[in-house]
Amino acid sequence: MTIPRAPLFLGLLGLIPFLWGAATLVSSGLAEWGMRAIGPRFAGPFVLLQYGTIILAFMSGVLWGFATRATGEAAALGYGLSVLPALWVFFTVGGGPASSAIYLIAGFLGLLALDWHFWRQELAPEWWMRLRVLLTVVVVASLSLLVL
Helix, strand or coil, X not given: CCCCHHHHHHHHHCCHHHHHHHHXXXXXXXXXXXXXXXXXXXXXXXXXXXHHHHHHHHHXXXXXXXXXXXXXXXXXXXXXXXXXXXXXXXXXXXXXXXXXXHHHHHHHHHHHHHHHXXXXXXXXXXXXXXXXXXXXXXXXXHHHCCCC
């Protein structure tokens, strides 16, 4: 099934901070320009870690929305699983750029497993995994630059 245009477009737009952060890691000139033009919060490790934290927590809310489509024990399990990404990022990220990046990468890979669970339960749209795999590959690749 084809990913609808609006979710695809918005998902791809959501990759901009990851791609920008990665670009400022590999290009010192771009990083220097970015720090002067828009500030140090929007370059290199800071933008990758800050935005990664925000998005992982945001995705807990998305999963919560999927859980509302379930009933009984499946709903209870769904609600419990949906809070894991936010709790993960809260308890793990913050110990330094490399370790935070590793924890975020693990969080996004874990999120992909949760996406698959909700999709398999038919609580997520049919096209969901195609979108999530695409986005996760770019996110993990971007964050990986902090670990290399």
